[in-house]
Amino acid sequence: MVLPLPEHLRFDLAVIASWIEPGSRVLDLGCGNGTLLAWLKQHKQIQGTGIEQDKRKAATCIERGLSVLQGDIKEEVADYPDAAFDFVILSQTLQQVYQPDVLLKSLSRIGKQVIVSFPNFSHYRIRMQILFKGQAPKSRQLPYSWYDTPNIRVITLADFRRFSREVGYTIVKECAINTHDEERSGRVVAFFSNLRATYGIFLIEKNT
Numbered sequence: 321m322v323l324p325l326p327e328h329l330r331f332d333l334a335v336i337a338s339w340i341e342p343g344s345r346v347l348d349l350g351c352g353n354g355t356l357l358a359w360l361k362q363h364k365q366i367q368g369t370g371i372e373q374d375k376r377k378a379a380t381c382i383e384r385g386l387s388v389l390q391g392d393i394k395e396e397v398a399d400y401p402d403a404a405f406d407f408v409i410l411s412q413t414l415q416q417v418y419q420p421d422v423l424l425k426s427l428s429r430i431g432k433q434v435i436v437s438f439p440n441f442s443h444y445r446i447r448m449q450i451l452f453k454g455q456a457p458k459s460r461q462l463p464y465s466w467y468d469t470p471n472i473r474v475i476t477l478a479d480f481r482r483f484s485r486e487v488g489y490t491i492v493k494e495c496a497i498n499t500h501d502e503e504r505s506g507r508v509v510a511f512f513s514n515l516r517a518t519y520g521i522f523l524i525e526k527n528t
Contacts, residue, residue: 331499331506344406350413354381400430415473428526437521442476477520493523
């Protein structure tokens with residue numbers, strides 16, 4: 321399946337960018353060097369804000385003229401009023417959060433819709449490593465050893481779908497993709513996505 325995606329963005333970020341409406345109010349959590357925010361400001365004229373814990377990356381964002389706070393995501397989002405944003409983006413960060421259900425509740429309070437992406441731990445190559453090696457798996461998407469990984473959660477697409485149903489979120493859109501996190505090319509996985517996709521991207525909103 322081929323999507324008409326923005327150029328010059330990492331593939332997963334391009335998918336996210338394609339979901340953002342022009343002129344929206346956007347909060348990008350863990351925004352890194354601000355690549356997505358900068359693209360959205362230039363091409364979709366968003367009102368964008370970011371939060372980044374890494375001081376050097378936050379400084380880079382500010383040098384690029386972006387509105388970015390340096391700090392802890394969980395603490396900073398508590399200061400925003402209800403429905404302050406149209407979209408809140410949590411890209412490849414959910415697996416590093418201690419209380420993801422609490423964080424997502426906060427995000428659904430301050431944002432009308434939340435975009436979440438994460439590496440899919442049920443990809444067949446990961447399953448094969450566990451089956452045949454009996455060791456904690458490593459891949460291009462999950463490159464760390466068990467003792468130095470920042471990831472404290474293992475999430476699959478099926479897990480997140482079930483979580484959304486149980487906690488009370490509607491999945492408005494979802495996209496399963498195969499790509500390396502530094503590549504600008506990739507493809508959408510339409511069939512057996514929980515087995516074949518390396519990343520999942522979900523657009524959710526709180527049930528009313």
